[in-house]
Amino acid sequence: MLFELKSVFLNDGETKKCSYGLELADLEIDGIFPFVSPVTVTAEASNRASLVTLTLRCQYSFIRPCDRCGTPVQDVEEKCFTHPLVQELVDERNDDYIETPDFILELDEIVISDLILNYSQKFLCREDCKGLCPKCGKNLNDGMCDCNRTQTDARLEILRQFMENE
Numbered sequence: 001m002l003f004e005l006k007s008v009f010l011n012d013g014e015t016k017k018c019s020y021g022l023e024l025a026d027l028e029i030d031g032i033f034p035f036v037s038p039v040t041v042t043a044e045a046s047n048r049a050s051l052v053t054l055t056l057r058c059q060y061s062f063i064r065p066c067d068r069c070g071t072p073v074q075d076v077e078e079k080c081f082t083h084p085l086v087q088e089l090v091d092e093r094n095d096d097y098i099e100t101p102d103f104i105l106e107l108d109e110i111v112i113s114d115l116i117l118n119y120s121q122k123f124l125c126r127e128d129c130k131g132l133c134p135k136c137g138k139n140l141n142d143g144m145c146d147c148n149r150t151q152t153d154a155r156l157e158i159l160r161q162f163m164e165n166e
C-alpha cells in the first residue's frame, strides 16, 4: 500500500490516515505461518511543528505453537509502532528514521519489518505451562503421567544408594 504524504510534509498540523488489510498468510517466521487472517493496518501520519511521525496500528489474529508443550494457540493481538519520517536522512546511522524523498511510503515493507522485529522470541500457551513429559510425551497441563512418579522414585533410589555407600 502506497501512502502519499506530500500534504502532511508541507503543512504543519496536517494529519493523514489510511486503513487496509494486509495479507500475510505467506509470511514464514521460525518455520511457521502465524498470520492466519489479514492484518488490519491503520496508518496515521501527522505533522507537529514540522516533525512528521508515522503511527502504525496493527491488529491481527495469529496461531502459534507453545514453545514448551507445542499446543497451537490462536489469539488476537494489537501492536502499535511509531517512526519519525524525514525527507532526507542527514545522519545515515540513525535507523529509527524513515526516509521519504518523494513523499511516498511503501507501508507493507514497514509493517512486515516491524512485525518480524517485534515477534517475541518465547511464546507460552500460559505463563505456568508445565510442558511435556520428557519420557512419554504427555502434555502435563492435562494432568500428571505415570512416569512422573517413577522419576521421583528414581531420584530417591539414587539418594538411597548414595547413603548406603557412605
Ligand SMILES: [Zn+2]
Pocket: 066, 067, 068, 069, 070, 071, 124, 125, 126, 129, 130, 131
Ligand atoms: Zn504450553
Ligand SMILES: [Zn+2]
Pocket: 133, 134, 135, 136, 137, 138, 145, 146, 147, 148
Ligand atoms: Zn510421562
